[in-house]
């Protein structure tokens with residue numbers, strides 16, 4: 001039996017449609033337009049592409065999109081002043097500072113300067129603490145997208161064994177917190193984990209966020225398990241081009257798993273969709289309006 005392929009592209013389109021519907025209602029009923037500001041420092045080509053895509057998708061769902069591009073030599077004080085302006089701008093409900101930042105800028109300081117209520121990446125220390133203590137927070141976009149797909153697949157996740165491979169602050173740790181919030185029994189694996197294949201074999205849900213191409217093998221997977229592949233790795237092809245692969249060896253895992261996300265077309269598209277979802281959620285909270293259903297935890 002082959003796994004159900006979880007179509008992240010189609011799922012993300014549904015999320016964007018829900019966001020667009022909510023944005024339209026906010027405009028029609030309250031005259032409010034949610035606004036997202038993205039700050040990009042320098043000319044990193046990958047970051048530029050992300051920022052362009054974010055702006056395009058933000059406009060497509062009817063929200064206001066503002067981009068602030070600054071040269072690499074911007075001082076920390078100038079960047080903090082820009083964030084301060086955005087914090088006090090009532091037309092901006094979400095602020096995202098594209099990472100990584102140049103070395104002379106302290107990323108933690110910069111992220112923690114964002115008003116937590118506008119921190120649509122969910123990286124501010126207040127949001128990390130709120131999520132960790134099971135309180136309402138802004139949830140990091142990639143784990144939020146993974147959770148939406150898991151809920152769609154399983155309905156209730158209560159009591160399931162979940163293994164999250166990777167303990168980064170942006171994916172692994174918040175993912176584990178979210179799964180704990182769903183009453184999963186959560187194991188966090190990392191580079192020091194002993195006998196990782198055996199740990200993974202116990203999992204009903206596997207989330208791989210490692211950054212190692214095709215590491216998770218088919219014989220690690222419990223038959224019928226759901227496999228969420230967060231990894232994005234670029235491999236060289238013989239013809240000189242490149243191709244994207246995940247952290248999961250799709251070909252060996254798909255015949256064993258019950259459901260699996262492909263790379264590309266799985267988790268990736270959900271991340272920007274969840275950024276839009278977070279922005280509309282932040283806008284509703286800022287205006288004391290009911291939050292859109294199904295777009296947050």
Ligand code: NDP
Pocket residue numbers: 142165166167168169170171172189190191192193196209210211212230231232233267268271
């Ligand atoms: P990090 O490099 O920050 O973290 C990687 C984690 O994997 C670490 O906790 C590390 O353990 C663990 N790890 C490394 N090697 C092994 C190993 N051999 N066995 C078990 N665990 C290991 O990565 P990110 O969390 O930022 O990203 C992970 C992947 O997800 C990357 O491919 C990235 O490109 C992708 N990504 C995709 C997104 C999307 O939108 N789809 C968004 C964000 C990331 P330790 O802590 O012990 O070093």
